[in-house]
Amino acid sequence: xxxxxxxxxxxxxxxxxxxxxxxxxxxxxxxxxxxxxxxxxxxxxxxxxxxxxxxxxxxxxxxxxxxxxxxxxxxxxxxxxxxxxxxxxxxxxxxxxxxxxxxxxxxxxxxxxxxxxxxxxxxxxxxxxxxxxxxxxxxxxxxxxxxxxxxxxxxxxxxxxxxxxxxxxxxxxxxxxxxxxxxxxxxxxxxxxxxxxxxxxxxxxxxxxxxxxxxxxxxxxxxxxxxxxxxxxxxxxxxxxxxxxxxxxxxxxxxxxxxxxxxxxxxxxxxxxxxxxxxxxxxxxxxxxxxxxxxxxxxxxxxxxxxxxxxxxxxxxxxxxxxxxxxx
Ligand code: MN
Numbered sequence: 126x127x128x129x130x131x132x133x134x135x136x137x138x139x140x141x142x143x144x145x146x147x148x149x150x151x152x153x154x155x156x157x158x159x160x161x162x163x164x165x166x167x168x169x170x171x172x173x174x175x176x177x178x179x180x181x182x183x184x185x186x187x188x189x190x191x192x193x194x195x196x197x198x199x200x201x202x203x204x205x206x207x208x209x210x211x212x213x214x215x216x217x218x219x220x221x222x223x224x225x226x227x228x229x230x231x232x233x234x235x236x237x238x239x240x241x242x243x244x245x246x247x248x249x250x251x252x253x254x255x256x257x258x259x260x261x262x263x264x265x266x267x268x269x270x271x272x273x274x275x276x277x278x279x280x281x282x283x284x285x286x287x288x289x290x291x292x293x294x295x296x297x298x299x300x301x302x303x304x305x306x307x308x309x310x311x312x313x314x315x316x317x318x319x320x321x322x323x324x325x326x327x328x329x330x331x332x333x334x335x336x337x338x339x340x341x342x343x344x345x346x347x348x349x350x351x352x353x354x355x356x357x358x359x360x361x362x363x364x365x366x367x368x369x370x371x372x373x374x375x376x377x378x379x380x381x382x383x384x385x386x387x388x389x390x391x392x393x394x395x396x397x398x399x400x401x402x403x404x405x406x407x408x409x410x411x412x413x414x415x416x417x418x419x420x421x422x423x424x425x426x427x428x429x430x431x432x433x434x435x436x437x438x439x440x441x442x443x444x445x446x447x448x449x450x451x452x453x
Pocket of ligand 1: 354
């Protein structure tokens with residue numbers, strides 16, 4: 126009598142819990158399917174373009190293919206293979222890279238000029254990193270044109286790319302020193318003309334984690350994936366990139382070992398491992414345990430050696446002379 130009723134009540138209760146648990150699991154799955162992907166951060170590697178602008182670094186075609194293969198293998202979403210306008214040799218390298226059938230999207234750097242875009246098309250790239258300067262200094266003093274002319278130039282370049290089947294990432298050069306309203310104006314025009322992604326470039330490396338967060342947060346309603354391209358003049362490139370993600374960027378540019386002009390670019394390995402270990406709300410498609418090999422390969426081929434105390438990949442990064450602090 127009583128015992129049986131107790132069992133019945135108890136199993137009913139368990140059954141209810143079981144249902145709740147299943148519903149909980151189901152809702153989790155739904156969340157993962159619908160929102161999970163938004164937390165995946167995409168990475169553009171510019172080791173072969175901005176990285177190759179490191180003084181004294183010059184890679185031959187074979188070396189570039191070896192680096193590009195490794196980048197593709199470890200899961201880079203986008204590889205900027207070079208700048209097609211630069212030289213015949215550069216175009217040969219880009220053509221070889223685009224003919225490998227990599228999973229990654231292959232881009233070439235391009236100014237918003239048909240001559241540049243035609244060379245990109247000749248190299249059969251998937252996409253262009255269309256670099257449009259947006260600061261007053263660049264528009265008035267470098268290009269010596271009006272802001273309206275710049276927007277016209279940018280829009281026609283996007284139109285030309287889209288007419289020829291190219292994916293367009295429009296990068297605003299010197300964006301961190303640009304008037305915010307004008308930057309938004311350039312971006313929204315480009316997106317209306319078909320640009321697939323937009324990127325804010327901290328060309329001279331003057332952002333701080335605070336101003337980076339503010340800038341990206343104020344652009345987060347832009348109607349296209351927002352990327353971030355930082356330089357390391359004050360040693361803040363990685364911090365600024367992470368702040369940009371928190372602010373609303375969903376992609377970032379980096380170079381292996383942080384190589385690049387002056388103090389270099391955002392360091393790929395520091396940024397990816399920080400996301401993996403310190404920012405649970407974000408993740409990347411990168412295979413973390415292959416990063417060390419990639420780092421060594423790039424150091425060897427470029428001749429830019431890694432400082433021993435460099436985070437993540439430095440010789441001393443996991444060495445502890447004193448024997449303390451190393452537990453775990
Ligand atoms: Mn750059």
